[in-house]
Amino acid sequence: MTDKKPRILSGIQPSGIITLGNYIGAIRNWVELQDEFECFYMLADLHTITVRQTPADLRKRSLELMALLLACGVDTEKSLIFFQSHVPEHTQLSWVLNCYTQMGELSRMTQFKDKAAKNANNINAGLFTYPVLMAADILLYQADLVPVGKDQTQHLEICCDIAQRFNHALSDTFTIPKGYIPKVGEKIRSLQNPTAKMSKSDANENAYISLLDDPDTVIRKFKRAVTDSEAEIAFREGKDGINNLLTIYSVITGKTIAESEQEFAGKGYGDFKLAVGEAVVSYLKPIQDKFNDYMNNRDYLQQIYTKGAEAASYVAQKTLRKVYKKVGFIPKG
Numbered sequence: 001m002t003d004k005k006p007r008i009l010s011g012i013q014p015s016g017i018i019t020l021g022n023y024i025g026a027i028r029n030w031v032e033l034q035d036e037f038e039c040f041y042m043l044a045d046l047h048t049i050t051v052r053q054t055p056a057d058l059r060k061r062s063l064e065l066m067a068l069l070l071a072c073g074v075d076t077e078k079s080l081i082f083f084q085s086h087v088p089e090h091t092q093l094s095w096v097l098n099c100y101t102q103m104g105e106l107s108r109m110t111q112f113k114d115k116a117a118k119n120a121n122n123i124n125a126g127l128f129t130y131p132v133l134m135a136a137d138i139l140l141y142q143a144d145l146v147p148v149g150k151d152q153t154q155h156l157e158i159c160c161d162i163a164q165r166f167n168h169a170l171s172d173t174f175t176i177p178k179g180y181i182p183k184v185g186e187k188i189r190s191l192q193n194p195t196a197k198m199s200k201s202d203a204n205e206n207a208y209i210s211l212l213d214d215p216d217t218v219i220r221k222f223k224r225a226v227t228d229s230e231a232e233i234a235f236r237e238g239k240d241g242i243n244n245l246l247t248i249y250s251v252i253t254g255k256t257i258a259e260s261e262q263e264f265a266g267k268g269y270g271d272f273k274l275a276v277g278e279a280v281v282s283y284l285k286p287i288q289d290k291f292n293d294y295m296n297n298r299d300y301l302q303q304i305y306t307k308g309a310e311a312a313s314y315v316a317q318k319t320l321r322k323v324y325k326k327v328g329f330i331p332k333g
């Protein structure tokens, strides 16, 4: 890694196994951008507890997520990968930024409204201030680019607002980041409710494809995918289910949407769904094989995340020192 490359920071929560939505919307870009950028990839475990987790499951899923990201192609020779909770500067900067964020801006966040509605018995303060922690994640590393899915646009906007506010109040401190959202696949839809996004914490397992689903499960879920009552395989407004399947198919096979439409012109939905399922099964096979290899090598995983946190801390400490100084805290002797 050289110092001259622009920087990337992105994160994903160990709130479940990565779905095809996470992969298409974000992770494939994490992999693609590794040569051009200096990349910091973070497992956002602190974010995950804004919703109740079972500790043993969280521990298991965190390690699995690390193995799966490596299996997807995150290359530790080129990029850093680490757990958010291993770098305490995230929570430290988050406190400072909380004091530069207004309640009103946070209450407009749609993810907060959605998650609060889903977890009505646990609308905790962490869920409310979640975007501030996310802003701290990004700003700590002076990131230029943040590859994410479309659902994160609002969080990126508030991050830029907070950074600008701080820069204006206390002189230039933070780089103002830009989002990197894919043109095709910015929002992969639920297979059961194509108006909603595919989400790894969906209560209905048929709504998402997990990258670790076995071939029969993948085929079964695609066969059950909700579409429409027409019989035309075309990418068009009002055909969310078919549009979603065409998007998945074209990203996975590397074909354009138009080529995919042509390939299935005149075919039935049943054949189409099966073809999408089969393409996904063969795409996932090498990822799953590598995942199993990494999971059988816990020492290696530990080595990777220890090294990742050390290197991330070095950069994070530098930003935090600067911030503390600018707000007026007395430096430690």
Ligand code: ATP
Residues within 6 Å of the ligand: 011, 012, 013, 014, 015, 016, 019, 021, 022, 023, 024, 025, 026, 027, 147, 148, 149, 150, 151, 152, 185, 186, 187, 188, 189, 197, 198, 199, 200, 201, 202
């Ligand atoms: P949860 O269900 O726990 O909220 P999630 O599936 O939404 O999780 P995150 O960890 O919040 O996943 O997101 C990781 C990355 O994947 C983010 O960049 C997010 O924008 C992207 N992403 C999540 N869901 C989709 C989707 N359906 N389509 C495209 N990108 C997505």
Ligand code: LTN
Residues within 6 Å of the ligand: 009, 010, 011, 012, 013, 044, 047, 133, 134, 137, 138, 146, 148, 152, 155
């Ligand atoms: N909020 C994101 C996960 C996340 C993130 C980040 C993404 C946490 N910190 C920093 C980009 C940059 C999510 O829920 N998808």
